[in-house]
Amino acid sequence: xxxxxxxxxxxxxxxxxxxxxxxxxxxxxxxxxxxxxxxxxxxxxxxxxxxxxxxxxxxxxxxxxxxxxxxxxxxxxxxxxxxxxxxxxxxxxxxxxxxxxxxxxxxxxxxxx
Amino acid sequence: xxxxxxxxxxxxxxxxxxxxxxxxxxxxxxxxxxxxxxxxxxxxxxxxxxxxxxxxxxxxxxxxxxxxxxxxxxxxxxxxxxxxxxxxxxxxxxxxxxxxxxxxxxxxx
Numbered sequence: 001x002x003x004x005x006x007x008x009x010x011x012x013x014x015x016x017x018x019x020x021x022x023x024x025x026x027x028x029x030x031x032x033x034x035x036x037x038x039x040x041x042x043x044x045x046x047x048x049x050x051x052x053x054x055x056x057x058x059x060x061x062x063x064x065x066x067x068x069x070x071x072x073x074x075x076x077x078x079x080x081x082x083x084x085x086x087x088x089x090x091x092x093x094x095x096x097x098x099x100x101x102x103x104x105x106x107x108x109x110x111x112x113x
Numbered sequence: 114x115x116x117x118x119x120x121x122x123x124x125x126x127x128x129x130x131x132x133x134x135x136x137x138x139x140x141x142x143x144x145x146x147x148x149x150x151x152x153x154x155x156x157x158x159x160x161x162x163x164x165x166x167x168x169x170x171x172x173x174x175x176x177x178x179x180x181x182x183x184x185x186x187x188x189x190x191x192x193x194x195x196x197x198x199x200x201x202x203x204x205x206x207x208x209x210x211x212x213x214x215x216x217x218x219x220x221x222x
């Protein structure tokens with residue numbers, strides 16, 4: 001079956017602009033996670049959804065970052081007033097069941113000029 | 114708060130040599146530990162998890178609670194093992210993963 005997909009694969013934007021990053025999880029996976037990976041670092045947690053609700057948003061760095069999952073499937077990560085420091089690869093993962101095996105998407109590489 | 118430390122950034126070995134990728138963690142409860150791998154131009158994927166106690170592609174990892182370690186080992190490295198390896202910790206079902214910074218394993222012919 002299809003794995004986790006993310007669009008776009010690359011996004012270049014200018015400082016101050018708004019961007020949306022999309023994640024399509026594996027069908028039937030109730031849990032969805034967003035991570036951010038900067039150069040030379042491991043992925044860092046941003047937010048976790050269980051169904052439609054954000055169960056843990058403790059990793060969002062500030063109020064410019066927001067994510068939604070209105071129907072419990074596709075999720076969108078929204079970044080307002082982008083800054084150069086937001087440049088990173090944004091990863092999405094989904095899982096189901098008790099063993100927390102998270103399946104990752106290919107990521108979206110965001111570059112803020 | 115939990116933390117995962119991978120003390121080395123790069124390990125370069127010859128084919129057939131043993132490999133040990135180090136991972137230490139800090140967490141006051143009972144963690145779940147994972148190793149994820151990213152091959153060139155591929156997505157991050159699960160290699161193994163401590164609760165399974167299985168060997169994948171010849172790799173094993175044992176959780177040592179006394180030393181708070183979860184080192185990844187393979188007795189004879191293969192060229193196709195060259196990749197980026199991340200150790201990760203979870204505090205329970207459906208909870209976030211906390212990753213280390215990762216280590217690049219390079220296996221030379």
